[in-house]
Amino acid sequence: MITRAELRQIAANGVxxxxxxxVQILGLCPLLAVTTNLVNGVMLxxxxxxxxxxxxxxxAALRNFIPHEIRIPVFILIVAALVTxxxxxxxxxxxxxxxxxxxxxPLIVTNCIVLARVEAFANKNPPLQSMFDGVxxxxxxxxxxxxxxxxxxLIGAGTLFSxxxxxxxxxxPLQLLPADYPGLLLAILPxxxxxxxxxxxxxxxxxEARAAARRQLRTDTALAAGN
Amino acid sequence: MxxxxxxxxxxxxxxxxxxxxFVFVICFTGLxxxxxLWTLPAIEAxxxxxxxxxxxxxxxxxxxxxxxxxDTVQIPAxxxxxxxxPSTVFRARKGGKDVALVLEAVAPDGYAGKIRLLVAxxxxxxxxxxxxxxxxxxxxLGDYIxxxxxxxxxRPWIAQFNGLSLLTVSERDWKVxxxxxxxxxxxxxxxxxxxxxxxxYKAAKYVDENxxxxxxxxxxxxx
Numbered sequence: 035m036i037t038r039a040e041l042r043q044i045a046a047n048g049v050x051x052x053x054x055x056x057v058q059i060l061g062l063c064p065l066l067a068v069t070t071n072l073v074n075g076v077m078l079x080x081x082x083x084x085x086x087x088x089x090x091x092x093x094a095a096l097r098n099f100i101p102h103e104i105r106i107p108v109f110i111l112i113v114a115a116l117v118t119x120x121x122x123x124x125x126x127x128x129x130x131x132x133x134x135x136x137x138x139x140p141l142i143v144t145n146c147i148v149l150a151r152v153e154a155f156a157n158k159n160p161p162l163q164s165m166f167d168g169v170x171x172x173x174x175x176x177x178x179x180x181x182x183x184x185x186x187x188l189i190g191a192g193t194l195f196s197x198x199x200x201x202x203x204x205x206x207p208l209q210l211l212p213a214d215y216p217g218l219l220l221a222i223l224p225x226x227x228x229x230x231x232x233x234x235x236x237x238x239x240x241x242e243a244r245a246a247a248r249r250q251l252r253t254d255t256a257l258a259a260g261n
Numbered sequence: 262m263x264x265x266x267x268x269x270x271x272x273x274x275x276x277x278x279x280x281x282x283f284v285f286v287i288c289f290t291g292l293x294x295x296x297x298l299w300t301l302p303a304i305e306a307x308x309x310x311x312x313x314x315x316x317x318x319x320x321x322x323x324x325x326x327x328x329x330x331x332d333t334v335q336i337p338a339x340x341x342x343x344x345x346x347p348s349t350v351f352r353a354r355k356g357g358k359d360v361a362l363v364l365e366a367v368a369p370d371g372y373a374g375k376i377r378l379l380v381a382x383x384x385x386x387x388x389x390x391x392x393x394x395x396x397x398x399x400x401x402l403g404d405y406i407x408x409x410x411x412x413x414x415x416r417p418w419i420a421q422f423n424g425l426s427l428l429t430v431s432e433r434d435w436k437v438x439x440x441x442x443x444x445x446x447x448x449x450x451x452x453x454x455x456x457x458x459x460x461x462y463k464a465a466k467y468v469d470e471n472x473x474x475x476x477x478x479x480x481x482x483x484x
Contacts, residue, residue, distance in 0.1 A: 100285075108285050125304045
């Protein structure tokens, strides 16, 4: 079973400390391609969460049967098979959702983050923990991709939530900047994604550095008071 | 003396891993084929349903009683229809009598590339409906060709084609009003309707010229 402390640690790792996009910098290929707007980024992340939870669970359950020397091909086999099965099941049973998420599911195969977590975590931990690790890694990806997609969309086109009508028919995208905003092509193109991702990494490091400085200050004053 | 287990030879190791990998491959291939076979009927059904939903918009279901998706004929790529690949024509019949043909057409000269259309022509040559299935026209300007985006909900622009035929509308009237024809258009976006009108006219003409071949139950080899 899984303890609360373990779960908290897994969640903190996935969402912040080991965040896939801004700490591990993994899975950049789909990240660049998809985060031209917010909705796409969120959709890719949702599909990734599903696949990562399943593959984490499956690999962890089978980890004692997988010889060390051939673990990578076996992982690839498991992940690829699961992605395809998820794709088929979605198409068959949740066709409406498939129309929206469908194009993102094959993209997950190109996402090395799935393989990375399987190798780094699921290979050494029990199934339930591995499943949650997959979910929270996906959640970490969700918020970063949503932020990156939102920024790129806002700077590049002046809108937010474009394409939302595909997910929830009837909802309209928001026009945040004036309608005659010329748009900034750079933000939509891959270099814009790199620049903004760099800014986000810097922002995260700045927060960490500030927190570390505060901790340092506290221990210093505590020591000074003690002496 | 205790019996020490012998270190496995390289050949043994290699065989062992190969067998394990093979077992994994068999298992997951089995899982894949199982999932494929299990989901196949549902996937085919929803694809058919999607097609039917589109066809319902150009031809009411009450007009025919045959299984339209099964009663098809393949037509070769044709410049008249703007199709560069072979395409399927659906044939609607009621009580064995020909009712209508549903076919694809492409307007190659839209404002922003190709506009794909679904056109239904009934047995006496009149259009029962036209729908745009795919286009890249300017959002908010040229996209009134889609009834969903058209501000006129009572009588969307694309509904103007309903009931028209080559007999009732002469060739020179298949134009927007601005060019001396009979079709409305929205000021500032006339390239789009021009392209569609031309494509629909050509599709109607294609059906008129090929109707016997298209309705034939035993279609000959496409020429």
